[in-house]
Amino acid sequence: MTVPDLPTRETLTPIALCFPLRERDGVPEVLLGLKKTGFGVGRMVGLGGHVEPGESDAQAACRELAEESGLTTSLEDVNLAGVVDFHFPARPAWSMATALFTTRRWGGTLRETAEIAPEWFAHQQLPVERMWADAEHWLPRMLAGERRHTVVVLADDNATVRASWSVPLD
Numbered sequence: 020m021t022v023p024d025l026p027t028r029e030t031l032t033p034i035a036l037c038f039p040l041r042e043r044d045g046v047p048e049v050l051l052g053l054k055k056t057g058f059g060v061g062r063m064v065g066l067g068g069h070v071e072p073g074e075s076d077a078q079a080a081c082r083e084l085a086e087e088s089g090l091t092t093s094l095e096d097v098n099l100a101g102v103v104d105f106h107f108p109a110r111p112a113w114s115m116a117t118a119l120f121t122t123r124r125w126g127g128t129l130r131e132t133a134e135i136a137p138e139w140f141a142h143q144q145l146p147v148e149r150m151w152a153d154a155e156h157w158l159p160r161m162l163a164g165e166r167r168h169t170v171v172v173l174a175d176d177n178a179t180v181r182a183s184w185s186v187p188l189d
């Protein structure tokens with residue numbers, strides 16, 4: 020397996036995701052969302068989006084969670100749970116440096132928005148067949164509490180995984 024030369028993380032589009040976590044009857048659950056518009060439409064994704072200029076990753080995670088789900092969380096309540104670089108060598112403009120945050124405290128009322136239909140999933144029953152193929156490479160480990168820096172290189176179909184590796188997050 021050969022991997023093309025990859026651009027550095029700093030040159031990738033910054034994205035922040037926020038994963039609310041809860042327990043129901045002793046079963047740990049995570050909030051994901053069906054993407055209804057734009058990039059990745061039809062896929063089950065982590066809630067989040069672009070980090071705006073002047074905004075920290077954590078601020079973007081809080082803002083995007085509120086915009087996409089109605090849940091409001093604060094900078095004190097989000098925790099950096101890992102980072103993932105998604106490289107799309109066949110479509111470099113799609114490549115992104117993603118910061119993963121979790122939160123266990125929030126307010127507001129969960130609602131479907133124009134962009135996302137949110138849904139809770141047990142950690143052991145993730146909708147992997149509806150997610151990006153690479154999600155299996157990083158999401159279960161993040162949910163298990165492993166803070167890692169994962170690199171995913173997509174294949175030329177921009178969907179399947181060409182290569183993936185990870186190291187503990189510094």
Ligand SMILES: Nc1[nH]c(=O)nc2c1ncn2[C@H]1C[C@H](O)[C@@H](COP(=O)(O)OP(=O)(O)OP(=O)(O)O)O1
Pocket residue numbers: 034036057058059064065066067068069070105150151153154
């Ligand atoms: N390879 C991949 N694996 C994965 O699991 N999620 C991916 C992915 N590539 C992209 N995503 C998801 C993460 C996130 O939910 C979304 C990227 O953010 P978006 O492009 O949706 O941001 P938007 O353009 O909707 O946000 P804003 O315009 O900033 O509101 O795509």
